[in-house]
C-alpha cells in the first residue's frame with residue numbers, strides 16, 4: 610500500500626473490485642473506518658488523498674470532499690465514518706461489532722456523544738492553541754473521566770466486551786492522538802497513569818488489538834504531522850517511503 614496522497618490532477622486509480630476507502634493517513638475519522646474494515650477482516654484498497662489539493666474525483670464519492678468515503682460498488686460512495694461503519698457492520702455481519710441489544714447500542718452512542726467535548730478540546734489544543742481556554746482543558750478531562758468510569762462500570766476488557774467493537778473503534782483514534790499533545794507542549798493534556806489507571810490499561814489493550822496495531826501511529830509521528838499542518842504546509846506524504854529519494858550511485862572513476 611502506498612502512503613502517497615493523491616491530489617488535484619492525479620488520476621483515480623483503477624478499481625480492483627474490492628471495497629475501497631478514501632482516506633487521509635492522519636485523519637482520525639478515516640482511521641475509524643480502517644479499523645472496522647480490519648476488525649471485520651474485509652479485503653479493501655486504501656486511497657489517500659491530499660485534503661489541501663483534493664483530486665476532483667473525490668466529490669463523486671463524498672459530496673463535501675471529506676474523508677473517509679467508502680466506494681461500496683464501482684463509482685458509488687458512502688461518506689461519514691459513523692455511516693460507513695454501521696453500513697459495514699450490517700452488510701458484513703460475520704464478525705459483528707455492535708451489540709444486539711438496542712439499549713446497549715444507545716448507551717454506546719451516548720458515550721461517544723459525551724466524549725465529543727474531549728475531542729473538540731484536542732482539536733483546539735493541537736491546531737488552534739491561541740484559542741485554548743481553561744474550560745476546554747476541563748472538558749477534556751471530564752470526557753476522559755466519563756470514559757474511564759464507563760470502562761470500569763462495564764467491567765469488560767473493551768467497551769464492547771471481550772473484543773473491541775464499533776464504540777471502541779470510534780473513540781480510539783482520538784485517544785491515539787491525545788498522546789501527542791504533551792509532545793506539542795500541552796502538558797495539561799497528559800493522560801496521567803495515576804489518575805487514569807483504568808483508562809491507560811484499556812489503551813494498552815487497544816494498542817495490542819491486531820486491527821489497531823496494523824494502522825496506529827506513534828504519538829511523535831502524530832505530533833510531527835500536526836506541527837507541519839500548523840505551519841500551513843501539511844506534510845501528508847511524510848510516511849511515504851517512495852518519497853524518500855535515493856541518491857544515484859556515482860560511477861566509479863576508471
Ligand SMILES: N[C@@H](CCC(=O)N[C@@H](CS)C(=O)NCC(=O)O)C(=O)O
Nearest residue numbers: 636637638660675676677689690691
Ligand atoms: N463527520 C465526518 C468528519 C470527517 C472529516 O471532517 N474529515 C476531515 C479530515 S480528518 C476532512 O475530510 N476534512 C477536509 C474538509 O473538510 O474539506 C466523519 O465522521 O467522517
